[in-house]
Amino acid sequence: MISDLTKETIKEIIYTLVQLIPIGKVTTYSSIAKLLGITPREVAMILKNNKDPVAIPCHRVIYKDGRVGGYSFGGSEVKLKILKIEGVCIEDNKVGKECIVDIADLLDEDDLEG
DNA sequence: ATTTGCTCAGCTC
DNA sequence: GAGCTGAGCAAAT
Numbered sequence: 001m002i003s004d005l006t007k008e009t010i011k012e013i014i015y016t017l018v019q020l021i022p023i024g025k026v027t028t029y030s031s032i033a034k035l036l037g038i039t040p041r042e043v044a045m046i047l048k049n050n051k052d053p054v055a056i057p058c059h060r061v062i063y064k065d066g067r068v069g070g071y072s073f074g075g076s077e078v079k080l081k082i083l084k085i086e087g088v089c090i091e092d093n094k095v096g097k098e099c100i101v102d103i104a105d106l107l108d109e110d111d112l113e114g
Numbered sequence: 115a116t117t118t119g120c121t122c123a124g125c126t127c
Numbered sequence: 128g129a130g131c132t133g134a135g136c137a138a139a140t
């Protein structure tokens with residue numbers, strides 16, 4: 001599927017992936033990173049490097065622990081709040097693991113369609 | 115739950 | 128090449 005990607009391609013994919021994350025759910029940096037074969041750091045960096053924080057729902061990407069991580073467009077507090085209004089379950093300033101789903105899982109569900 | 119160590123990438127010297 | 132920082136992860140305690 002994916003094997004030899006460039007920085008530009010990586011960005012395109014990440015932007016696309018985060019856009020197809022369903023409302024009320026979130027994903028983790030690691031899953032995206034692993035899917036692309038890059039490090040979670042890169043995912044985070046690319047997300048912050050984007051120029052369209054509106055088209056790129058980077059707030060739907062969080063830690064594996066459940067914490068939202070960072071947010072250059074307001075702060076972790078805002079990011080957390082956005083998730084909350086999206087319908088994501090929030091617990092003690094953290095995202096409920098039941099709302100966290102790997103990006104690969106989303107892709108899989110879309111393919112299974114059932 | 116908290117602390118510590120590690121990894122990869124970008125920037126600077 | 129070496130050192131520092133960062134929208135993180137994993138292990139140990």
